[in-house]
Amino acid sequence: MSWQADIGLEIHVQLRTRTKMFCGCPNAFGAEPNTHVCPTCLGYPGTLPVANADAIRLTVRSGMLLDSTIGLRSKFDRKNYFYPDVSKNYQITQYDEPLCIGGHLDIVVDGQTRRIGITRIHLEEDVAKNIHFGSDSGVDFNRAGTPLMEIVTEPDLHTPEEALAFLQALKQVLQYGEVSDCNLEQGNIRCDINCSVRQVGAERLGTKTELKNMNTFRGVFRALQHEIPRQIRELERGRSIVQETRRWDEASGRTEAMRGKEDAHDYRYFPEPDLPPVQLTEEEVARWRAELPELPVARRARLVQAHGLPEYDAGVLVADKEVADFFEAALQAGAPAKAASNWIMTELLARVSETGASIHSLRITPAALASLLQLVEKKVINGPTAKEVLALVLAEGGEPEAIVKQRGLAQVSDTGALEAFAAQAISANPKSVADYQAGKPAAFEFLVGQVMRLSRGKANPQLVRELLKKQLG
Amino acid sequence: MRMTDSARPSDGFDVAYVARLARLHLEENERAQLQGQLEQILSYVDALKEADVSGLAPMIQAVETENVLRSDEVSPGVDREAALANAPEHRLGLFIVPRILE
Ligand SMILES: [Zn+2]
Numbered sequence: 191m192s193w194q195a196d197i198g199l200e201i202h203v204q205l206r207t208r209t210k211m212f213c214g215c216p217n218a219f220g221a222e223p224n225t226h227v228c229p230t231c232l233g234y235p236g237t238l239p240v241a242n243a244d245a246i247r248l249t250v251r252s253g254m255l256l257d258s259t260i261g262l263r264s265k266f267d268r269k270n271y272f273y274p275d276v277s278k279n280y281q282i283t284q285y286d287e288p289l290c291i292g293g294h295l296d297i298v299v300d301g302q303t304r305r306i307g308i309t310r311i312h313l314e315e316d317v318a319k320n321i322h323f324g325s326d327s328g329v330d331f332n333r334a335g336t337p338l339m340e341i342v343t344e345p346d347l348h349t350p351e352e353a354l355a356f357l358q359a360l361k362q363v364l365q366y367g368e369v370s371d372c373n374l375e376q377g378n379i380r381c382d383i384n385c386s387v388r389q390v391g392a393e394r395l396g397t398k399t400e401l402k403n404m405n406t407f408r409g410v411f412r413a414l415q416h417e418i419p420r421q422i423r424e425l426e427r428g429r430s431i432v433q434e435t436r437r438w439d440e441a442s443g444r445t446e447a448m449r450g451k452e453d454a455h456d457y458r459y460f461p462e463p464d465l466p467p468v469q470l471t472e473e474e475v476a477r478w479r480a481e482l483p484e485l486p487v488a489r490r491a492r493l494v495q496a497h498g499l500p501e502y503d504a505g506v507l508v509a510d511k512e513v514a515d516f517f518e519a520a521l522q523a524g525a526p527a528k529a530a531s532n533w534i535m536t537e538l539l540a541r542v543s544e545t546g547a548s549i550h551s552l553r554i555t556p557a558a559l560a561s562l563l564q565l566v567e568k569k570v571i572n573g574p575t576a577k578e579v580l581a582l583v584l585a586e587g588g589e590p591e592a593i594v595k596q597r598g599l600a601q602v603s604d605t606g607a608l609e610a611f612a613a614q615a616i617s618a619n620p621k622s623v624a625d626y627q628a629g630k631p632a633a634f635e636f637l638v639g640q641v642m643r644l645s646r647g648k649a650n651p652q653l654v655r656e657l658l659k660k661q662l663g
Numbered sequence: 664m665r666m667t668d669s670a671r672p673s674d675g676f677d678v679a680y681v682a683r684l685a686r687l688h689l690e691e692n693e694r695a696q697l698q699g700q701l702e703q704i705l706s707y708v709d710a711l712k713e714a715d716v717s718g719l720a721p722m723i724q725a726v727e728t729e730n731v732l733r734s735d736e737v738s739p740g741v742d743r744e745a746a747l748a749n750a751p752e753h754r755l756g757l758f759i760v761p762r763i764l765e
Contacts, residue, residue: 214739223743224757225756228739243733274760321757327760465731467730
């Protein structure tokens with residue numbers, strides 16, 4: 191029997207605003223617990239929420255980037271539940287009149303492009319953070335009330351690979367849209383997975399399970415790699431799937447049924463009486479549409495056209511907005527385009543993938559990269575020395591030009607000095623000289639290496655070759 | 664008494680179910696008493712069901728307004744000490760609550 195999985199995602203994205211959704215507390219990560227709080231986000235009786243206009247704008251912008259229909263009229267609702275992550279005993283969200291309806295995002299898996307449907311995008315408030323101790327739990331309300339956008343997809347994804355590709359594509363769009371920092375370590379993107387399986391050809395979707403609170407893309411991938419076969423095994427044994435909330439346990443690599451907050455939901459949504467509806471105008475929406483930032487596809491074309499980069503290079507650079515920003519900043523600081531692209535794609539991205547940090551957290555700045563590449567272009571240093579200088583900058587920071595000066599790394603292009611080194615290499619290696627004259631090219635490379643060694647790696651390799659050839663006749 | 668693990672009742676009012684959603688502990692006698700009292704309150708509301716509201720849009724707010732929004736600017740909050748002073752228990756700057764089963 192062959193089976194097919196149907197996966198839908200509910201993705202929660204923290205918006206890049208200065209303040210919370212319904213009060214003026216800062217929307218910032220990493221502060222001391224309960225230092226970004228006020229009567230509103232602590233849920234004091236008698237306080238009134240007032241919606242953050244910028245959060246609405248960013249949600250609408252996300253909808254535009256995903257080809258949604260913008261709901262000109264929308265409203266907020268209360269989702270009622272009792273749990274210590276919500277101070278008011280309800281969370282303000284949007285139930286039946288969200289800001290954005292429909293939409294889609296294309297993903298590419300194994301060279302195949304597939305269009306994944308978006309059901310809706312709505313705006314809500316994030317909840318407090320719970321910290322669990324042995325005998326009790328703590329609550330930090332800094333995150334409570336920060337704007338959270340929820341993107342719900344159709345169950346159009348069929349494999350863990352597709353789910354991962356979707357999340358990566360979505361992150362790219364949201365980063366380009368400057369909607370969210372999309373920092374996964376800080377929990378900027380969290381997602382719930384709805385997953386079911388059915389026999390290939392069956393019309394109706396199978397019974398789904400929900401996997402809650404995934405906060406890494408890899409976690410989503412691995413959880414699905416586990417959950418899909420689990421459901422197939424159950425069905426093949428003649429059992430049925432229980433509709434339930436499960437939790438992915440990264441340590442054991444299994445999903446397990448979850449109890450507690452999620453086991454009894456009957457949220458009794460009703461319209462939030464404290465918040466008037468939001469009515470957008472066509473003009474406002476048109477103005478926001480005109481302000482949309484450049485998207486990856488357009489940026490890629492521009493890099494090819496303006497700087498003559500190969501398509502492939504441009505694709506690698508724009509895949510991550512921060513990398514493309516770094517590249518363009520280096521160009522502005524005077525870096526030659528092709529060299530900058532090469533060095534970023536090889537040296538810098540290698541370091542980024544090693545450390546998992548962003549390119550901006552490396553100790554080299556775009557200006558320092560530009561200065562380094564200018565030194566190479568002006569033949570002040572050669573390629574291997576440039577790599578050495580880069581390693582120093584990455585380790586300790588600093589200005590390439592100063593490092594070259596301080597450490598005496600400038601290339602030796604002084605013909606007199608290099609002629610002496612060449613003569614020395616020739617007289618010390620008669621066998622190589624004979625081999626070279628017998629037509630063995632490797633012997634020549636060996637002699638070049640000897641001269642480079644004598645110059646402590648600083649010789650201009652081009653010049654060394656010329657001088658050696660001349661002396662060897 | 665332990666909360667019953669009743670599923671959502673198909674009809675009628677079940678005080679045990681509502682108490683469980685609200686995380687309220689009710690003794691047997693309280694349960695019986697509240698069941699009766701709340702049924703009575705709900706029956707008052709039932710009178711409203713007789714009104715013909717077909718063709719009317721639901722009224723969400725008493726005063727018709729829209730777009731009451733704020734600009735994205737920080738305003739002062741409350742001091743942590745002041746916020747925590749109202750808590751039955753606090754530690755490490757956190758509000759302390761009974762252990763949460765996750
Ligand atoms: Zn607040």
